[in-house]
Amino acid sequence: IMITVWFTMERLAPAPIVPLKTQVKALRNKKMLAIHLATLFVLAGHLTLYAYFTPFLQETLGLNTTMVTIIYGIFGLAAVAGGGLGGAVSDKWNPSSSVITMIALFFVSMIAMPFGVHLPFIVFLLLMIMWSALSWAVSPAQSNLIIHSARDTSDILISTNAAISHVGIAIGSYVGGIVVNQYSVIYNGWVGSIFVLLGLFCSLYAVTRTESTADTLHSK
Numbered sequence: 378i379m380i381t382v383w384f385t386m387e388r389l390a391p392a393p394i395v396p397l398k399t400q401v402k403a404l405r406n407k408k409m410l411a412i413h414l415a416t417l418f419v420l421a422g423h424l425t426l427y428a429y430f431t432p433f434l435q436e437t438l439g440l441n442t443t444m445v446t447i448i449y450g451i452f453g454l455a456a457v458a459g460g461g462l463g464g465a466v467s468d469k470w471n472p473s474s475s476v477i478t479m480i481a482l483f484f485v486s487m488i489a490m491p492f493g494v495h496l497p498f499i500v501f502l503l504l505m506i507m508w509s510a511l512s513w514a515v516s517p518a519q520s521n522l523i524i525h526s527a528r529d530t531s532d533i534l535i536s537t538n539a540a541i542s543h544v545g546i547a548i549g550s551y552v553g554g555i556v557v558n559q560y561s562v563i564y565n566g567w568v569g570s571i572f573v574l575l576g577l578f579c580s581l582y583a584v585t586r587t588e589s590t591a592d593t594l595h596s597k
Contacts, residue, residue, distance in 0.1 A: 404537060411583035411586070412580070413537065415519070415583065416541055418579060419573055421552070422570060422575075422576065423549060424546045425556070425565050432562050436561075438494055448502075451505070453509075455509035455510045460513035460514065463475075463517045464521075466514070472526075476522050479511055479518050480573065483511040486511055487567075488566065488570045490505070519538060520538070526583075552572075
């Protein structure tokens, strides 16, 4: 990857240093806060199930270790493809529309996963591929939305958005563990979908805001 980047990407001048005060002001923008919260909730929802996907497969479908490994391989390929698809779609569509559509479809796939274990295995596999692809498709769409909403500070905001995604990962893994220990792993998909729904509401709020980070940065 490093060699490919070296030979294929154009040389860019280093980005100017952004003072910490400016970064904090950018994060105070309601639109950006909503986008960041959407990222947090979507990742939390995803990890509520994904962090415990092995026991989910074993308990609901009775899969052995070999089959679980194959499933993870398929999941990984679908995720990488979804990341590329998410980037292409967010470039072609309106950034707001692409984010809302992807998170809404991701929400549907999360709800459907526990039901999918009762369907023919090939149907479950297709549903899992959809869930996997969308889990990675949201991120480039979110980044594109940030770029279009805050061109002057997009590099900083994309970094903070990536950082908060790890907070979502931690929250989802923690909540998923509680569900597994106190109830059943079959419920992880439904609990996770609640987080994703919160993320969808945050995204809807964000795309309906008209203020830009420039307004926030220059406000007194």
